[in-house]
Structure formats: structure tokens, C-alpha cells
Amino acid sequence: MSNRQEQPLLNDWFQKHGITEVECLVSDLTGILKGKIMPAGKYLKGGRPRLPDSIFIQTVTGGYPDDEDIRFWNPAERDMELVPDPSAIYLVPWAEDPTAQIIHDCFYLTGEPVELAPRYVLKRVLDLYAARGWTPVVAPEVEFYLVKTNTDSDYPLEPPIGRTGRQESSRQSFSIDAVNEFDPLFEEMYDYCDAMNLDLDTLIHEEGAGQMEVNFQHGDPLALADQVVMFKRTLRETALRHGMYATFMAKPMAGEPGSSMHIHQSLLDSKEGHNVFADEDGQPSRLFHAFIGGQQRYLPSVMPLLAPNVNSYRRLMRTETSGSAPINVEWGMDNRTVGLRVPVSTPEATRVENRLAGADANPYLVMAASLACGYLGMLGRLEPRPPMVGSAWSGGNKLPDDIGPALDMLHDCQPLADILGERFVNSYLAVKRAEHRAYFQVISSWEREHLLLRV
Numbered sequence: 001m002s003n004r005q006e007q008p009l010l011n012d013w014f015q016k017h018g019i020t021e022v023e024c025l026v027s028d029l030t031g032i033l034k035g036k037i038m039p040a041g042k043y044l045k046g047g048r049p050r051l052p053d054s055i056f057i058q059t060v061t062g063g064y065p066d067d068e069d070i071r072f073w074n075p076a077e078r079d080m081e082l083v084p085d086p087s088a089i090y091l092v093p094w095a096e097d098p099t100a101q102i103i104h105d106c107f108y109l110t111g112e113p114v115e116l117a118p119r120y121v122l123k124r125v126l127d128l129y130a131a132r133g134w135t136p137v138v139a140p141e142v143e144f145y146l147v148k149t150n151t152d153s154d155y156p157l158e159p160p161i162g163r164t165g166r167q168e169s170s171r172q173s174f175s176i177d178a179v180n181e182f183d184p185l186f187e188e189m190y191d192y193c194d195a196m197n198l199d200l201d202t203l204i205h206e207e208g209a210g211q212m213e214v215n216f217q218h219g220d221p222l223a224l225a226d227q228v229v230m231f232k233r234t235l236r237e238t239a240l241r242h243g244m245y246a247t248f249m250a251k252p253m254a255g256e257p258g259s260s261m262h263i264h265q266s267l268l269d270s271k272e273g274h275n276v277f278a279d280e281d282g283q284p285s286r287l288f289h290a291f292i293g294g295q296q297r298y299l300p301s302v303m304p305l306l307a308p309n310v311n312s313y314r315r316l317m318r319t320e321t322s323g324s325a326p327i328n329v330e331w332g333m334d335n336r337t338v339g340l341r342v343p344v345s346t347p348e349a350t351r352v353e354n355r356l357a358g359a360d361a362n363p364y365l366v367m368a369a370s371l372a373c374g375y376l377g378m379l380g381r382l383e384p385r386p387p388m389v390g391s392a393w394s395g396g397n398k399l400p401d402d403i404g405p406a407l408d409m410l411h412d413c414q415p416l417a418d419i420l421g422e423r424f425v426n427s428y429l430a431v432k433r434a435e436h437r438a439y440f441q442v443i444s445s446w447e448r449e450h451l452l453l454r455v
């Protein structure tokens with residue numbers, strides 16, 4: 001556990017920004033930020049804030065798994081101490097009083113890290129890389145929809161009204177004017193992101209009505225996962241201020257494409273700093289191929305972390321409106337029909353883009369899961385299948401088609417549990433099964449429409 005070496009840094013930062021209030025944040029399994037709000041003086045002087053470790057066994061609806069399912073988990077609701085990470089401290093740019101939002105790591109009072117925490121799961125995977133002298137570099141791309149505010153969950157979502165007073169009614173991919181329909185919102189989003197040092201690269205209009213994508217600059221996976229978490233929070237807040245919702249649901253509207261969280265991945269030699277995915281002659285290296293081999297072998301088993309909700313699998317179903325959402329783990333050069341796309345690049349930028357994750361996934365867990373699969377491939381020197389040339393759609397869906405089978409596959413994959421942590425995987429499975437049960441108790445409008453008078 002840290003010895004409060006972060007204290008002088010926090011003091012300086014608080015002083016510089018005149019901070020009066022602190023939001024202590026921890027991402028739960030879903031990616032919901034849990035924590036405590038405290039006066040700055042108390043935070044700096046007092047003991048560290050505490051939370052029960054049950055926040056990591058809570059479903060998205062606030063429920064808990066059945067006792068039978070949590071037998072692997074210690075149900076004592078032990079206290080955790082929250083330790084701030086000074087590299088993850090941000091202003092709350094929309095707050096009236098100067099407020100800090102700080103991402104925290106969780107430790108038991110005995111000093112051990114809490115293995116259930118998504119941020120810890122990613123750190124664990126990064127430590128494995130570090131022990132081999134490898135530094136993974138990632139660049140996330142996150143899609144989202146702006147939608148009209150909607151307070152009745154029985155009604156489908158609708159695109160919002162832009163500056164012209166109209167809703168989008170046709171495909172507007174890459175249209176600058178269609179982004180500018182929401183100019184005041186995006187101006188404010190950029191101001192907030194600047195104030196928080198979130199390193200956005202580009203903003204584009206995607207295929208769906210009111211669907212956009214932001215790309216982040218590449219860098220350290222932990223820092224980027226923090227940034228994605230903070231970005232989601234910031235955008236949701238900005239949209240609300242402009243009378244809309246921003247949603248990261250994987251498939252918010254039946255007739256529109258889903259939203260993804262693509263992750264570009266490359267690997268540096270930690271000492272020399274060069275990209276080990278390229279050989280000296282600039283060609284893709286054996287490590288690169290083994291990384292892809294690992295992704296092909298293990299990604300189907302880690303789908304619950306990349307596609308964590310029933311809704312996530314609606315995005316991955318091939319329909320007229322599924323756009324370029326992947327349905328397999330084939331790889332290919334400059335090919336958007338495969339799950340693993342290798343963009344044409346210079347040797348230093350040799351990378352593979354994992355296109356499987358939905359925007360609804362927890363970024364810590366997406367990065368941990370994806371890097372874990374690549375790591376297993378490199379360790380086992382796995383060979384990938386030959387690259388796919390042309391369209392990969394015709395091969396059918398090669399991924400689990402629902403959260404239930406996906407959870408069974410994760411349950412059966414011991415190598416992944418060894419890397420991500422047995423206790424984490426068991427808890428995650430229990431929480432997701434409880435969510436699935438809760439979902440199943442809801443009778444849908446489809447059932448009322450088609451079964452009511454027919455069966």
C-alpha cells in the first residue's frame with residue numbers, strides 16, 4: 001500500500017486550483033463511478049475514505065448475486081481504504097465550487113489490494129507485461145449516441161433535435177455539418193476535456209442518426225482507461241446541460257448500428273522503446289503474430305468483459321443495420337469486416353485493432369481482457385490463422401451470441417482466470433448471472449405483441 005507519498009502532490013494541486021471539495025471515485029464492475037464526496041480540508045487532513053468491498057459484487061440494478069453464487073467471494077463486506085492515484089486527478093469543470101475528482105485504488109485494511117477492482121485487474125495484467133520487459137500501448141475509439149431525453153423506458157429512443165430544429169433521418173457518416181448540428185454541446189465538451197487534460201484526438205459523425213465517435217491519443221493503457229471513464233462521465237454531463245442524453249449503450253436503437261469501443265494495441269520494448277510488433281526489417285514480427293494468435297484463441301472466452309450486457313449482443317448480431325460491428329475473430333490487413341483489423345501503417349506504428357468491445361463495456365476490463373489474450377498468445381507462441389482477404393461476413397457469427405453462453409465460456413477458461421484473478425472472475429460471473437436473471441424477469445413488448453393472442 002502507498003505510504004501517502006502522494007500527499008505533497010495533492011496539497012500542491014489542491015492549492016493551485018483552490019479546491020474546496022473532492023469526489024473520491026472508484027469504478028465498479030459496470031464502470032459506474034462509486035465513492036464519496038468530501039470537503040477538501042477533511043480529505044487532505046483526515047484518514048483515507050473507506051467503502052465496503054460489496055461495491056464490486058453489485059449488479060447494474062443495485063442487486064447482489066444469490067448466496068450460492070457468491071460462495072467464492074468473502075461476503076463479509078470488508079472495508080476498503082481508498083488510495084488516490086495522483087496521476088488520475090482532474091478538475092470537475094462544470095462544478096460551481098472548485099472541485100477535484102480523483103480516481104482511487106482500493107486496499108483492504110490489512111494492506112492487500114482488492115482483486116475485485118477493475119482498475120486492479122488491469123494493473124495485474126500490465127504487471128505481467130512489465131515483468132517481460134514489454135510496455136503495451138493502446139488507443140481507444142469510443143462511439144456514442146446523442147438522443148432525445150426520454151423518461152419512459154417503455155418508449156424507444158429517438159435522435160435529438162439539432163440546431164436546425166430537425167432530427168437526422170438519413171445516414172450522415174463523416175458529415176461535418178451533421179456534427180455541427182450539435183456544435184454548442186461539442187464546444188462545451190472540448191472545453192471540459194481541455195480543463196481535465198483528456199487527450200481527445202478526433203471527433204467524427206458515425207453511421208447512426210446522432211451517433212458520433214471520439215478517438216483518443218495512444219498511450220499507457222491505465223491512463224487511457226482512466227480517460228475513457230472520465231470522458232463518459234463528462235459527455236453524459238455535457239449532453240444533459242444541452243437537454244439531451246449521451247448514451248454508451250451498445251445497441252440503443254433497433255434500427256441503428258451499435259456503438260463500439262475499438263482498442264488499437266501495440267507493444268514497446270520497455271528498455272529500448274521500439275515497437276516489438278515490427279522486426280528490424282520493418283515486417284510484422286513473430287510476437288505480433290503470436291499476439292494475434294492469442295486474441296483469436298482467447299477473445300471468444302473473454303467476451304463477457306468486452307460485451308457485458310444482454311444489449312451488447314444485439315450489436316454483434318448481423319442485421320441490415322449492424323454496420324461494421326464484427327462477428328468473428330479473424331484478422332486482416334486494412335479490413336473492417338474482421339474482429340482484428342491491422343491498419344496499414346509505418347513499422348513503428350504496427351498495431352492490431354480489436355473491434356469487438358462495445359461502448360458499454362468497462363474500459364479497464366476491456367483493456368485487461370484484450371491484453372491478457374495477446375499475452376497468452378505470446379507466451380504460448382500461438383500462430384494465427386491466415387489473414388482474411390476480402391469480406392469476413394459470410395462465415396457467420398463465430399462469437400457467443402448471448403451473455404449466457406459467453407459467461408459459460410469464461411467460466412471454462414482457466415488460463416484467463418489465472419491472469420485476471422480467480423476471485424475476480426468468479427465474482428464477475430456471479431454478478432453477470434444475477435443481472436441476466438433480473439433481465440429475464442422482464443416481459444418485453446415483443447412477447448406482448450407476438451405471443452399475447454397467438455399461443
Ligand SMILES: NC(=O)CC[C@H](N)C(=O)O
Pocket residue numbers: 143206257258259260315323324325326336355
Ligand atoms: N467505426 C466503425 O468501424 C463502426 C463500428 C460499429 N459501429 C460497431 O459497433 O462496431
